Amino acid sequence: MDDTFTASHEVVLILDFGSQYSHLIARRLRECKVYCELQPYDLSADQIRKLNPKGIVLSGGPQSVYATDGLHVAEGVFDLGIPILGICYGLQEMAWSLGGHVVPGVKKEYGHMDIHITARKHPLAQLFHGLPDTFSVWMSHGDKLAALPTGFVDVANTANTEHAAVSHPSRWFYGLQFHPEVTHTQHGTQILRNFVTNVCKCRCDWSMSDFVSEAKSAIKEMVGHRVVIGAVSGGVDSTVAAVLMKEAVGDQFHGFLVDNGVMRKNEAVEVMDRLANRCGVNLQLVDASEKFLDRLTGVSEPEKKRKIIGNTFIECFEKEASKLNADFLLQGTLYPDVIESISHKGPSATIKTHHNVGGLPDHMKLKLIEPLRFLFKDEVRALGLELGIERESIFRHPFPGPGLAIRIxxxxxxxxxxxxxxxxxxxxxxxxxxxxxxxxxxxxxxxxxxxxxxxxxxxxxxxxxxxxxxxxxxxxxxxxxxxxxxxxxxxxxxxxxxxxxxxxxxxxxxxxxxxxxxxxx
The missing domain is CATH 3.30.300.10 (GMP Synthetase; Chain A, domain 3)
Incomplete structure (x- = not known):
């Protein structure tokens, strides 16, 4: 269902050069009601054409464009005729690839700097529409653009950076040396909103109500009359995924709540009441608390606790699941899980490999359904409210998988x-x-x-x-x-x-x- 419910929406692509802020770009664009995806920095021009994006954002990154290990976009990307916004390394990559000059900065810029808009009538000024002439932005770079490529002009500067914002008037290329995606930059979200609305001409139609109907249709088409199983913890992600699945296929979904004995006070009872009784989810409680606590006896090292709980959970879940002739496994994978597990080069690369990303054990002959894999946490909460789940469940604090075992x-x-x-x-x-x-x-x-x-x-x-x-x-x-x-x-x-x-x-x-x-x- 990866392409089914996104095909009808306009897309902005973010080509990731490994910045620690790349996921924030996606978050800010989603706040603008624009669907966006992170893709590897070297995504081919043909692959980009197939995705038919309204615009492209080149993220920041830790490398130097002039270094032997510098990262560069694939051949032909700058010839696609698509509006492009380069941020920090993305600006330098655009300039370097098109004939500009990037050098190590004499003064590194980290932290707040005042930016001064110098060319209000220039096309790039569309990014700064409605903003003051001077405001504070967040810089985080050691290299700097020393000479502009042919056809580019300056639109803004700081005390240390003469090329803080640049543009190519006829090719719809824009570059910012600062990071509009971080909260430290004043008016940062407005700058990104101006890019997708004023430049890319996006409709800004990414909404949770549309997502619900499209996701349900995609799930029904995938599942048909077959059986879906899933583990439900009562946390926000698993709760929303379970209710969405129930809305799509009813009792064809079989959820299992495994009581591992280290849940909070009365939690198993409360989750069963909330999901089974009030939300109508087909949910079975598996009380394995005695087995978990027996295996945890005398164990004090936290990683051993995690391993014991994880392995025992799989054992209990598979035992119950084997009683059903299931074809699919529901998982509450979120977009940050996917981003962190994709091997882009740099700090955003493989921050951690998530247990629920990248497939299943070989012996589990089930197909994955991950209806939340395009969503960020706050979008999952918005989806939960759209599904009618009570607010207290949607906004409850995170609770670790190993439960109270790692708080004892x-x-x-x-x-x-x-x-x-x-x-x-x-x-x-x-x-x-x-x-x-x-x-x-x-x-x-x-x-x-x-x-x-x-x-x-x-x-x-x-x-x-x-x-x-x-x-x-x-x-x-x-x-x-x-x-x-x-x-x-x-x-x-x-x-x-x-x-x-x-x-x-x-x-x-x-x-x-x-x-x-x-x-x-």
Whole structure:
């Protein structure tokens, strides 16, 4: 179904040279209601013609265009007659390929710089329509454009960069030395919107309502009368994928919720109620908690915990799935998973290989259905709302696949699991009561592998320590600790110490990412 429900939409291609910001370009264009795809920087001219894009964006990248390992677009791309916007390395690649001169900069530019628009009447000024003459942009480059190719002119500069924005009037080529896709650049999204609307003449018709109907039609056509199975965790991605599948093929979809014993308090019951009872998903609960906890006994190393949980999950899922004569497997793969697993050269290349990208084990003779693989996280949430899923489910905080196993530092026992479940439940409840939950990107409690001395009821205690963690983040790549109100922290701490047997101390983690991570393990 990869091409079925995108064929009717206009496309803007992003040729990826390995920038850490490449996926942000796609995000910003999606915000403009334009469907876009990341493709390798060396996509052939013939392949581009087949995709029939309205425009092309050349991303940034870490290489130097003049180096022996410099990356270059395929032959003929600049002769396609398609509007092209080059960003940072993309600008330098365009200039270098068309006869310009790129050199190492005497002064490197990293961070905020003021850009000055110098040619309002020039065609490139369409990118700056409605913007002030001077505003702050985000620079991140060591090389610089020293001489323009024939036919190009300057449109903007900074104190250190005379060619901060350039254009070729007749070929609809545009180049920006700064990064409009990052939030640090003022008016960055407007610049990209001006490119796709004023230059590429896109209709901007990419919407979730269209996506729902087109995706359902594509799923029905693919599945026919056959059976689809899928694992459902209750998280945003699996919930939306399951409800979309149910809307498309009804009870031909069989979902399995595997209770691994390290879920949050009452979570299995709540997920079953939400998805099976309220959303009508054909969902079966597989209680394998005893098996998981037995295998986790005495294991303290986090990677071993992950491996045990992953392998046991596959074993349980395959056992149940084998009872059905299924043809398809539903997976909640998102577009960032696909981007990070595609081997483009550079920092964006193979950041990690996702378990749900790139196929199935050989012994599983099933075809994949990945209806969310074109979507970013916020688009999945918008899709969930379009499907009528309750807002609380769509905007719940992320929860790791290994569950509380990696939030219990050290050995996992039934007693320690109960302690963390209760403490975590209290923390999340207080965040909701104080109307803070939706302001936070992720919040949870952690059980530390140490004990502390305390005094309770005039008696000395030696009991467990709970750490609370809450962060604000837009992309989960970086995060800052959330400044929770002191009264809320005081109440939460008092409740945990008084209501959770075995805990006598509560701390709050005020570490940002980096240098820390969001999770503790």
């Amino acid at each position: 530092l050290g050995d996992i026992t039934t007693k320690r699991l109960k302690i963390l479940q209760e403490a975590d439940s209290i923390f999340l409840h207080e965040l909701r009561v104080h109307n803070l939950y939706n302001e936070i990107g992720q919040a949870f409690a952690v059980l530390l592998p140490v004990k502390a001395v305390g005094v309770m009821g005039d008696k000395r205690t030696y009991e467990e320590v709970i750490t609370l963690r809450a962060v604000k983040t837009s992309d989960y790549m970086t995060a800052d600790w959330f400044d929770l109100p002191t009264p809320m922290l005081r109440k939460t701490s008092a409740r945990i110490v008084n209501e959770v047997p075995g805990v006598n101390r509560v701390t709050y983690d005020i570490t940002s990412k980096p240098p820390g991570t969001i999770e503790w393990e």
